[in-house]
Amino acid sequence: MPKRFSASEYTAGILAGNRVRLSQAITLVESTLPSDQALAQQVLDAVLPHAGRSVRVGITGVPGVGKSTFIEALGLYLVREKGHRLAVLAVDPTSQRSGGSILGDKTRMNELAAHPQAFIRPSPAGRSLGGVTRSTREALILCEAAGHDVIFVETVGVGQSETAVHGMVDFFLLLMLAGAGDELQGIKKGIMEMADAITITKADQGNELAARRARGEYQNALHLFPLAASQWNPEVTISSALTGQGVPDVWQVIEKYVAQTQENGYFGQRRQEQNLHWLHETIRQTLETRFYARPEIQVRLAAIEQAVRQGSQSAFGAAGELLEL
Numbered sequence: 001m002p003k004r005f006s007a008s009e010y011t012a013g014i015l016a017g018n019r020v021r022l023s024q025a026i027t028l029v030e031s032t033l034p035s036d037q038a039l040a041q042q043v044l045d046a047v048l049p050h051a052g053r054s055v056r057v058g059i060t061g062v063p064g065v066g067k068s069t070f071i072e073a074l075g076l077y078l079v080r081e082k083g084h085r086l087a088v089l090a091v092d093p094t095s096q097r098s099g100g101s102i103l104g105d106k107t108r109m110n111e112l113a114a115h116p117q118a119f120i121r122p123s124p125a126g127r128s129l130g131g132v133t134r135s136t137r138e139a140l141i142l143c144e145a146a147g148h149d150v151i152f153v154e155t156v157g158v159g160q161s162e163t164a165v166h167g168m169v170d171f172f173l174l175l176m177l178a179g180a181g182d183e184l185q186g187i188k189k190g191i192m193e194m195a196d197a198i199t200i201t202k203a204d205q206g207n208e209l210a211a212r213r214a215r216g217e218y219q220n221a222l223h224l225f226p227l228a229a230s231q232w233n234p235e236v237t238i239s240s241a242l243t244g245q246g247v248p249d250v251w252q253v254i255e256k257y258v259a260q261t262q263e264n265g266y267f268g269q270r271r272q273e274q275n276l277h278w279l280h281e282t283i284r285q286t287l288e289t290r291f292y293a294r295p296e297i298q299v300r301l302a303a304i305e306q307a308v309r310q311g312s313q314s315a316f317g318a319a320g321e322l323l324e325l
Contacts, residue, residue: 010028014047026135029135054143056169056170057152058155060154060165060172075115076111076112078150080115082251086150087143088119089143091155136165137278140153171254173197174198179207192222196234200239201239202242208238230260230261237253301322304318
């Protein structure tokens with residue numbers, strides 16, 4: 001059993017930028033034990049006034065696009081050249097057998113993980129739609145309170161809804177490949193409208209021409225979408241994590257977006273809307289958890305599930321019966 005500290009000890013360590021204590025606090029908010037959840041809430045309440053000062057960037061793309069390699073290249077640029085403190089919340093697919101992460105993103109960002117200005121936290125995606133853990137938002141707040149002024153949230157990117165991560169970040173970056181068939185990139189149809197920028201990755205080793213052609217095609221496609229509420233026109237860049245070419249350009253696009261949306265008021269407005277969204281999302285999650293934890297529900301659930309499975313009771317009727325309890 002890992003050691004548990006007091007709320008004040010967690011808080012002091014986080015505000016001091018202690019990476020070990022930050023990691024322990026994230027483990028605490030990921031726990032499903034009621035006692036841990038109560039303690040985690042005390043810590044979150046204490047650090048909340050010190051959060052909210054980062055740029056939050058969601059990064060997604062199809063498997064094989066090179067998300068982790070790109071994130072390491074961009075992350076190293078930010079901590080080495082720009083002096084930022086970076087946190088990466090890398091959400092791994094979950095093993096259905098063990099419940100653990102199966103990609104191990106931290107092991108694929110060795111150089112960035114070793115940098116004192118960077119913090120990388122891989123987490124299993126669990127059953128969360130879009131590959132975002134239940135506690136990702138809380139981990140984001142803890143990282144901000146620890147002084148990280150840029151937060152990356154890397155999603156699984158397997159074609160599930162990515163709206164969950166879109167709803168907790170300021171900027172949404174979509175990574176695409178040049179020359180891959182549409183069947184490999186079917187994900188793009190659903191999330192291109194959410195993207196604030198697209199970067200064509202792996203523009204190296206003879207793939208540069210195809211990358212430039214793809215950039216033109218995607219830029220033309222983006223012009224067909226109506227202007228977003230942010231009044232921002234999404235941009236398309238090309239980059240190579242292998243050579244570093246084009247990686248700084250991606251950050252320049254993000255900086256330009258932040259400056260424009262802060263000036264027109266959209267940045268702050270979106271943060272407020274996200275806070276309200278997470279209020280209602282938390283209510284829904286808490287109600288569901290408490291519902292299934294009730295003894296009378298646990299007693300009746302198996303029998304009602306069996307009735308619904310056999311078709312002797314409708315799902316609507318069964319739900320109504322359980323809710324009446």
